[in-house]
Amino acid sequence: MKIIIDGMGGDYAPQAIVKGAVKAAAEIDETIVIVGPEELIRNCLNENNYSGSNIEIVNATEVISNNEPPAMAIRRKKDSTIVKGMNMVKNGEGDVFISGGSTGALLSGGLTTIGRIKGIRRPAIAAWFPKLNGKGTTLLLDCGASVEPKPEYLLQNGIMGSIFVNAVKGVDSPDVRLLNIGAEEGKGDDLHKEAYKLLAASDINFNGNIEGRDVAETECDVVVTDGFSGNIFLKSSEGVALAIMNQFKSKLMDGILAKAGALLAYGKIKELKALFDYSDVGGAPILGLKGPVVKIHGNSKETEVYYAIHKAVPFVRNDVTGMIAKAINDNAALFQKDKTEEDN
């Protein structure tokens, strides 16, 4: 297995990428290929005293930034880390591509270079949402890949999420919910009413609607959303959690009694903070492409990179892509409504 990683993606590249790769390489048999300016990456490997044999470098001289129009960048920058890495997955020279670069470029490159699985209407970005009661994570998809959703996309998100969680976490028959503005069937707009029916008619373990306030503490494995409200959900949750932690910090550091109290409660406060530590989730897979792609956060450091490499292994080994292709084919009858759009 060859795990390809974008050596220049993210705020702390290439240092964080190389450090994470070196740490992971010592623990796995798979080959890690870092795509980036060869000399720069090699120097970085040397600085980190790398002496193993399972890290390779593939030279790429260009970088796509977050500020350029994604589709044009993909077309023009043929020697960019993203285009080169994705081409390797497409051509079978690599099994998965991990990048902390521009989400737009990864989506655009994924569609034009690697391509959609036959029958998939829109790829989806799947993010892990941490349970705030400490009981693991829920996979939320789509989180922003598709902004003009149709009911069939939501059904496909449910199928893809279910397969992914089963493959990487070993959960049998993952519990799938639909993010909606009410718990009962029949709630929401036409999109969500129709998506509900499709999800209920499919062969996945669909357990109805879930409201925004219940995701943080409900035991479920997959939450299906449209890209717009999924993005709003994820970012608002993050915003509130950060704002509370900021208040928490400033209040407990304000005044001698509070400080003493905080000191005594230090261990517990640390546990509380750990609930918001996303660094070990392994990034967000872009599901629905013909080859595995994982987006890691732009501010990823060594730890995030290390886990993303580790978690990419079951993504590839369990052939999530092949399983999605099969499931979409098996459920094809549910996607007949608007065939003209399919594979266009």
Next chain:
Amino acid sequence: MKIIIDGMGGDYAPQAIVKGAVKAAAEIDETIVIVGPEELIRNCLNENNYSGSNIEIVNATEVISNNEPPAMAIRRKKDSTIVKGMNMVKNGEGDVFISGGSTGALLSGGLTTIGRIKGIRRPAIAAWFPKLNGKGTTLLLDCGASVEPKPEYLLQNGIMGSIFVNAVKGVDSPDVRLLNIGAEEGKGDDLHKEAYKLLAASDINFNGNIEGRDVAETECDVVVTDGFSGNIFLKSSEGVALAIMNQFKSKLMDGILAKAGALLAYGKIKELKALFDYSDVGGAPILGLKGPVVKIHGNSKETEVYYAIHKAVPFVRNDVTGMIAKAINDNAALFQKDKTEEDN
């Protein structure tokens, strides 16, 4: 001024309603009319040793529950507290209707009994979102009144929110944002791209998109959303805040050191909790109707009722309804796109 309140709306009615009304009545000159079963309400007033002269009772023998289909309930239960209260506003026998009853029934009753302001496409539920840095609140609308939104509705939400915040908080030229999945212009789906253009072309103080993660700590007065993602935003924020506070509580009560620490930091922890105390916001106005209606939470207690009555005064006194009617008329050129739907 006559403030009409639903004596039977909410989990703690009629006790909480009567207690809140008695407390508020002692401080204001306005008449408070409690709508409900006359004897029940009168006994409740006596239990609370009410001896003033500005609380009246209007008899209503039926109650609309949260579980019945709203439109049918409004049609059939002519002697319900909601239908009677709304008819009083319609007929000029009251100036505002406050209720902790079914949101669906309030919306349905508002549309059929009181009716929309001329030119208003859809009424909106406006909720106060507390700034988690302690710096006041932001008005978020729509939070679920309308689930198949069009760009014009979002523009009207911006106009209505701006007028309401100006009227009840005295903010000059309130800072209005659009909840979207990216900060730059051109982000989001067609609905939000088009809404952006309309908001920018209007005469309100529109300052562009805001992302979900930034609402909790950004200084702005009004956040415009479609009913679906607004509802997702509000409930997910609430869910995360509650989950964190639950963790906070359980972690700090776990073990002797943490307990001692929590005791020392008690004052600060109390301050932290107060950030999430919504009880003084005065409920959520339903804007766009020909008369003021305020929805209070179903779990409202005396304090929420008391504040809702107090805050209803500037809602009426500043003629928010008349100001909205004028603003919609002044901006009419922006709503010409789909005139066939108007006032249908």
